Amino acid sequence: MRVSRDMAIINLYIRNLSHCSARLNFLPSFLYFPRNFSLWSMKKDPDLELALSRNRRWIVNNQIKNIILRSPNRVTKVKDLQKKFKTLDLQGKAMNWLKKYPCCFEVYLENDEYYCRLTKRMVSLVEEEECVKGMQEPVFVERLVKLLMLSRNQRLNVVKLNELKRNFGFPDDYIIRILPKYTDTFRLVNYTGRKSSMEIELVSWKPELAVSAVEASAQKQGSGPSFSCLLPSTWAKSRERFLEFNSTPYISPYLDPQHLQEGSKETEKRTVGLVHELLSLTLWKKMSIVKLGHFKREFGVPEKLNVLLLKHPGIFYVSNKYQIYTVLLREAYNGPELLEKDPLVLVKDKFGELMQEGLHEYNRRRHLENLEKKRKRGMVPVRSEARKDAKTEICEQDDSGNKPRGLFDPEERKRFYKVLFDDGPP
Numbered sequence: 001m002r003v004s005r006d007m008a009i010i011n012l013y014i015r016n017l018s019h020c021s022a023r024l025n026f027l028p029s030f031l032y033f034p035r036n037f038s039l040w041s042m043k044k045d046p047d048l049e050l051a052l053s054r055n056r057r058w059i060v061n062n063q064i065k066n067i068i069l070r071s072p073n074r075v076t077k078v079k080d081l082q083k084k085f086k087t088l089d090l091q092g093k094a095m096n097w098l099k100k101y102p103c104c105f106e107v108y109l110e111n112d113e114y115y116c117r118l119t120k121r122m123v124s125l126v127e128e129e130e131c132v133k134g135m136q137e138p139v140f141v142e143r144l145v146k147l148l149m150l151s152r153n154q155r156l157n158v159v160k161l162n163e164l165k166r167n168f169g170f171p172d173d174y175i176i177r178i179l180p181k182y183t184d185t186f187r188l189v190n191y192t193g194r195k196s197s198m199e200i201e202l203v204s205w206k207p208e209l210a211v212s213a214v215e216a217s218a219q220k221q222g223s224g225p226s227f228s229c230l231l232p233s234t235w236a237k238s239r240e241r242f243l244e245f246n247s248t249p250y251i252s253p254y255l256d257p258q259h260l261q262e263g264s265k266e267t268e269k270r271t272v273g274l275v276h277e278l279l280s281l282t283l284w285k286k287m288s289i290v291k292l293g294h295f296k297r298e299f300g301v302p303e304k305l306n307v308l309l310l311k312h313p314g315i316f317y318v319s320n321k322y323q324i325y326t327v328l329l330r331e332a333y334n335g336p337e338l339l340e341k342d343p344l345v346l347v348k349d350k351f352g353e354l355m356q357e358g359l360h361e362y363n364r365r366r367h368l369e370n371l372e373k374k375r376k377r378g379m380v381p382v383r384s385e386a387r388k389d390a391k392t393e394i395c396e397q398d399d400s401g402n403k404p405r406g407l408f409d410p411e412e413r414k415r416f417y418k419v420l421f422d423d424g425p426p
């Protein structure tokens with residue numbers, strides 16, 4: 001009896017396993033896409049990693065800002081925001097996160113319910129951002145034209161483009177704000193009749209805009225177009241490979257690729273130029289590799305995009321910061337800072353500064369509250385309190401992306417303790 005029962009359990013397990021396997025086989029291929037990245041590796045660049053970490057908090061708070069702006073009267077319940085925390089890739093309580101940024105978000109209690117709205121300073125920044133977007137409209141039009149010219153059929157799917165609209169700085173309502181004004185440039189088409197198949201199509205080719213960032217830079221310098229390599233001198237082999245790759249003529253990504261042979265060096269050269277141009281059109285000269293992979297058909301991006309990017313470390317930097325595979329354009333950065341900032345980026349930098357100011361205020365207030373609690377318990381000596389004050393300052397600097405190296409220098413440490421305690425280190 002026991003054997004037959006065990007056999008029944010095993011058979012049931014096998015049937016369930018087979019059923020799961022069958023379901024997995026029918027899953028869309030893009031669900032497997034991120035798992036293929038797990039074998040990627042590129043030597044970490046501390047400056048570029050810092051640029052990504054600074055951007056992380058901004059991205060989350062910008063999403064919260066957009067949720068509030070879309071809410072009735074620009075006010076949302078904290079409990080409703082809590083439900084959306086998983087989609088923001090956050091854990092913990094929404095209330096705790098909002099309290100960290102008192103300069104950005106105002107939380108108040110009304111009828112036993114907590115609500116959240118933007119602070120006056122934050123509203124002022126939103127208005128400034130809208131003003132900049134209005135002035136930047138011709139730039140958005142030019143950017144969209146270039147994207148369509150880079151695509152194979154001068155058409156891009158609206159649903160897919162919406163995933164990247166903020167990368168390129170497009171306003172959320174760009175379809176109704178921009179397209180109706182430029183009917184001689186764009187038109188909405190739907191050749192299949194499905195709602196998800198709506199596309200933006202370029203009405204006519206613009207030869208004056210078919211100039212890549214590489215070509216524009218070469219024209220300014222009065223030289224032939226070629227890629228830049230930003231690698232340490234220790235990367236000798238990678239430099240050699242880059243010089244060999246760069247020795248062949250540059251091929252514009254706006255060139256029709258139909259005459260190029262698949263798998264040839266010329267095709268690779270054009271594809272590298274294509275990814276370079278796409279990144280050049282973004283605000284922060286970076287993009288999610290998964291989202292870029294969604295445009296394989298439209299832009300002719302290779303199936304193994306990771307192999308192409310890792311093959312050219314002098315041009316591209318691949319990071320897995322926060323388990324999100326991102327590609328950055330090396331030449332666009334000087335250390336962790338962008339060399340040229342779009343007017344929209346400058347406004348968003350002010351948002352980042354406001355965030356950091358609020359976070360500093362929150363950390364300071366919380367530290368003083370903890371000290372007061374310990375004083376009441378008689379647990380905090382004066383010297384210990386001073387040490388904790390210094391430690392808090394270091395933590396806050398680290399959270400803002402700065403690396404406090406001064407205190408690790410012995411001489412600097414002596415001077416620090418002398419100023420702090422009026423004597424040498426204990």
